[in-house]
Amino acid sequence: MKVKVHQFEGPLDLLLRLIEEEKLDITEISLASVTEQFLQYMRSQTNIAPGELADWLVIAAKLLVIKSRILVPSLKLDEGEEQDAVGLAWQLYQYKKYKETAKYLHSLDAKRRQGWSRHLTFVEKITFFPDPNASPSVLRDAMRSLAKTLEEIIRLPEKVLEEVVTISEKIDALQKLIYEKVELKLRDLLKSAKSKTEVIVTFLALLELVKQKILSVEQETIFSEIFIKKKT
């Protein structure tokens, strides 16, 4: 099934919709069955507000716990995970109840029968007293300075994302190198590193390959050159 593009009020709203579209009751099994669609929707939405992203991820994680427990019944969960899994069905149930009350308030809102009190009527009738000194140029200056302060509020701190080298990438690269050369020096490997992180990652990759008994290392004295060889 394809999830229709629609603005949801939040992850629970989407979950409820998915379950109701499939005409399922709120159970762990039905939650597990819509997990795929939930994740698909999240992937397709690039405009989830950053402030809400964490909320979506929390629900996604809970769904995955539920799903994995149903797929692997022998899976042992710790107490917190267990609670998350059971809790989601309960949370959704509570949410659905308040959705009903919201529906009722919505019907009242749609009737458009409203009341006013005396004070409010005055406020609504007399809304603007311009200052006698407010000339077009004064107003223009005021707006300029307001725009300037807003600009400062809106300007977010920027940070450049650095390219990240993962350990598995380094492992692949190392293995390739060792096929081409019989012996490598660690110093040469680190020469091309662009950052301290990359040095660390390279070293971790090397340790991993040594552990897997693919490479061996030799060092004659402390702080001297480390030679890397293929393990024979």
Add this chain to the structure above:
Amino acid sequence: MTDLKSMIESILLVAGRPVSLKELEKITSQSKSEILQSIEELKSEHENSGIVLLEQNQSYLLSTNPANSSQVKDFLNAELREKLTDAAIETLAIIAYKQPASRAEIEAIRGVNSQYTIRLLMMRGLVEKTTGSDARINLYRTTHEFMQHLGIKDMKELPDFETLTASVKPPQGFADVTKPEPATS
């Protein structure tokens, strides 16, 4: 007794804002119970009149009867209050039925950050801040404006939570143990 009732009515008319029970006590020098009784009488007398008496959190406001909404609006040359968005209604419903409700409680139910929506409801005057036993936690409750916007004359008109949600069945293996606290008005 009759005097007290008419006193309260006059005060509420000129106030044009919600007047608290405490204020009425001070001005009329009458006891709480006598004032409350007069209020109840005023409320039922006004039920079908052009002016209704709205109560929220033990404060009182005279307001036009929502039945005359469109004529009053035209006379004032005003617009009706804008309809609320789905997110706003959802949050408002939680506050109305759980009040006083904290932001954490609201977010636990909605599963999503609600700071912005709550602020919007406050700006529109539909909810206000209050504090409970722990003064560090902000709680929210509905206002007279909430009643005026939705055309509610008495909070008792709102169906109770159990009635509204009777059709929602708890998930397997759960018995419904949580009942919200009754609305405080």
